[in-house]
Amino acid sequence: MNLCECFRCITCGTEIDCRIGMSNRDVQPFQFACPNCEERISFVFGQADAELLGAExxxxxxxxxxxxxxFVDLHLDFPVYVGKYKMGMTTFLRVTxxxxxxxxxxxxxxxxxxNYLHPVQRDLFSLITQYKxxxxxxxxxxxxxIPGVSLTSRKKxxxxxxxxSATSIMSSPFTIHEHNAEISDVAPKIYYWLLDNHRDRTIEFIDSILSNGFLKNLHNDCLSLYPRLVSMDLAFRPAFFYDYADTEELGDIPARMSTADFETCNNFYKDLAEVFSRQITLIAGINNLLKRGDYNQFESSLKQTKNGTRPGLESLDAFANVDLGNKIDFIDNSFYAIDLDAIDNKLRNAIAHYKYDYKESSQCITYYPSKEGMSREKYHEIQFMSFIRKSLLLFREVHNVNHIIKATLFLCVLVLKKDI
Structure with missing residues (x-):
């Protein structure tokens, strides 16, 4: 179903034609900005006390x-179309x-x-909280x-x-099933191979990440991201479209979305990047075991500089302090293939240091990652949809590595009989 409305901005008086496509979500909040003055216009379907804000x-x-x-063509589930009105060419028809x-x-x-996750998100959040x-x-x-989640005993x-089971329910709409199945199958086999070929050093590695709290802290950090993702489903819904559409470079995605804004989502990408950086430490330790039989030993050509051992590669503990971008470069021929399209250190740093501008009418993010003293001259731009797409890809990386964390935990409990 589609509704047609004409709104008049309460700030500048600009009249905007708006076609609204209905989703199956129970509550449907919409927002967009006046193309003339940036006034935010918002309204909600499915909520009794909702009101039109920013326009009449x-x-x-x-x-x-x-x-x-x-003219703006709004739909929660698909990218927004802004441009020339064409009768009958609804968002649904354009997408199909x-x-x-x-x-x-x-x-x-x-x-x-x-749509199923939205009503149970409070229980999913509570489950993660009680586990931690x-x-x-x-x-x-x-x-x-929670349907689909059962605790058969209190064994670990x-x-x-x-x-x-709960994280699978939360992540399943956002991730690619084939990727999840592959990493779930491969991760335990890697550990079995390591126990057969480098048993003592592998057990030493496990003991170290248990005794210093790294594995538990990393696991809890990962778990905390899942409820936050579910709570931001409105922003991520239209980004699913690009799993199926033929697109050019990710940064060139021009489409917009019908709700949410950069300020509500920006920190999630930063936090995903921080957690993924810690996950890379686990990946590096396993990779070192696979390549050299010692979780502390990095590839020699990467370690050595004219002045001695490269800082951060003396041990896995030192490696944990290396920046995300350099961490990826210091893992040789990794058994886990990282999706580099998900990683943007300049964007992450600009968000972390609050060096960005957001224009809501065009949904364009301008960010300033360079150290320029008091000036802001060097900048990059990315569309909000592209930013959300990067966030989705990075969550998939975090989720994939969480499967490796899961394999590590089950190895501790079922094979090594260790207390976690």
Whole structure:
């Protein structure tokens, strides 16, 4: 179903034609900015006390649009179209023509999964909280409230199974099933190979990341990201489209979205990058074991400089302090292939240091990653949709490595009989 409305901006008086495509989500908040003065215009369907903010309806408006005003085509599930109005060319029709019905049907299944997550997100958040608190009584109560999650006993392996059932539910709309299945299958096999070929050093590695709290802290950091992702489903919904569409460079995605804004999502990318940087330390340790039989030994050609050993490569503990970008460069022929399209250190640093501008009408982010004293002259630009797409890709990396963390935890519990 589509609704046609004409809104008048309360700040500058600009009239904007707006076609609104309905999603199956129970509550549907929309927002966009006046193209003339940047006033934020927002409204909500499915909420009794919702009100129109930033604009007023043009009461004498009669459809169809005449094409003489700015036009925006809103839909929660798909990229926004802004431009010239064309009668009948709705967002749904535009999407199905571009993707084909087969791809659209698969996309629609994932959107329905998101619709399921929205009402249970509070319980999913609570489950993660109770696990981190090690409160099994409360953890069990929450498990009973979530379809598809059950705690069969209080043995550690069964607690982990229930926990990862929940993270699977939370992540399934956002991730690629084939990638998840592959890493889940490969990760345990890597550990079995290491135990067969470098048993003592592998056990020493496991003991070290248990005794210093690294594995537990890393696991908890990962878990904390899942409820936050679910709570931002509105921003990520239209980004799924680009799993199916033929696109050029990620930074060139021009489309916009119908709700959310950069200020509500910017820190999530930064936090994803921070957690992924810590995960890379785990990857490096395993990679060193695979290549050299010693988790502390990095490739010799990378370690040596004219002045001696390169700082950060003396040991895995020292490597943990290296910046994300350099960490990736210091892992030789990694067993885990990192999606470099998800990593943008300049963007992350600019967000972390609050050096960016956001223009809501065009949804363009301008960020300034360089150290320029008091000046801001060197800048980069990225569309908000591209930013969300990068965030989605980076979450997939975090989720993939979380499968390796899961394999590590089950190795500790079931094979090495260690207390985690």
């Amino acid at each position: 309806k043009v009461e004498d408006f009669e459809a169809p649009f005449k094409g003489d005003k700015p 023509q571009e993707l084909g019905m087969g791809a659209y049907s698969h996309l629609n299944q994932r959107l329905h999964m998101l 608190r090690d409160d099994l009584d409360s953890f069990e109560k929450v498990c009973k409230r 392996q069964d607690v982990l199974t229930a926990l990862y």
